[in-house]
Amino acid sequence: MTKQTAKTTERSLAIINTIQELGGATLDELVDEVDISRSTIHLHLRTLLDKGYLTKEGAVYQIGLRFLNHGEYARSQKRAYTLAKQTVTELSDQIDEEVEFVVENNGRGILVHESFHPDSHIPSKERHLSTAPSAAGIYYDLHCVATGKAILAELPAERVETILDNWGLPRQTANTITERAVLSQELEQIRERGIAFADEEYVDGLREVGRPVKEPDGNVLGAIAIIGPKYRFTDNRYTDELPDILTQYVDELETEIESTYVDELSR
Template sequence: MSSQRAKTTERSLHLIETIQRLGGASLDELTAEVAFSRSTIHIHLRTLLEHGYLAKEGEVYHIGLRFLNHGEYARSRKTAYTLAKQTVMDLADRTDEEVEFVVENDNRGILVHESFHPDSQFPSKERHISSAPSTAGIYYYLHSVATGKAILAEYSDDRIERVLDEWGLPRQTDQTITDEDALFQELEQVRDRGIAFADEEYVDGLREVGRRVEAPDGSVLGAIAIIGPKYRFTDDRYTTELPTLLDEAVSELEEDIRESYLEQYR
């Protein structure tokens, strides 16, 4: 891959990420935050504003709604993603728990679909990481969640090393795996049993059961996890009942994806 990059594009992207991280920012705040000249920042902001990628409220710039159009397109452009959404909703209804569909993006996991059972009383992971009303688009470090482990287990050791080189093994809780050898040992167990577990590794008190979703060409499309409080994820329910249910649901999803793929190319 070429190492050449468009500096102008990188600067615009950096400003967008900074504005989102700050929850909105004025020109003065951005000038203090990023290593660009004030005039350069102003040109980028004006261009992004004119094209709808930013919105301005008083003197404060915010992320614009035009990104919503692109995000929804990205989430719906693959039939497999739409089929995964239905599986997520069905599992949430059957288990009375939170269910997520996550795919790898930028060597992290990005949340594509999530569903809650209306009777679930346990707060979602979202409340621990953001005040945003929508959870779609949240990034996870792959080593700290069941979906991420299920995805990593499908990768070669070299590719896993590239992920770790970029993001490391950040600690989310006292239970998060932060040792590389321990992570590789766990991934071997995931490969053997076909199911990944995360026991209070992302949020204290939260357990997860995950399984990868395979694409028709044999590559990993993403992963689905059932997530809930430790007091409900006990004994056989955590280690046997939910993994079996998840395995059956994902196997059906993979068959639906294959049939959709074959239908498309008939």
């Protein structure tokens, strides 16, 4: 059954996404890229510009800072997200590696918090792929990162199939899993141990160790991953030491989250 959607909203979102993908766009460029009439695009641009969701520099439209207000509100609305940020920072400080907290959004993983230790000597995952000053808000395909696989392992099978139907298994590196049967087998292993690995599956040279973060009701809140260069993530450190440290921090985080829920219910 096809869900009903608001076409006007869909058109605005298509324009916004295209502007971001192009790094700014003129009206002519949007007409070439978006399957919407010129007059309709212009009307959407004028409305978004008037409301502060877009800015205009000469003939080029850019994403406006009003989205930052909404994004920061989304990150702060859940107390659990704030607690996860503290865990990410503390864990990164202890192990001197990049740590990320990712949640599932519309079938993909969105980076909510990242801590990149200043003494580390390798650029973060996103600095390999993006010139953006902040990695927060960047989307990942779930099948090729440790956080994503940790989340997928906790979702119902029907939800996993829907995600894979919508987004597929695009290849990022030679090590990316691109077959559903292989991914399904690995998700089963993740459920058994509670730890997900990504071995140069998103960026060449980087390894990741991830673990799901669960809410008190058992649903998955998101996942935390430790990320670093293959030459430092070797042997026992990669397979046992880092997973044990990550498990300890996530267990403590889940305990804090549960305490927060209990406090809120008792008010």
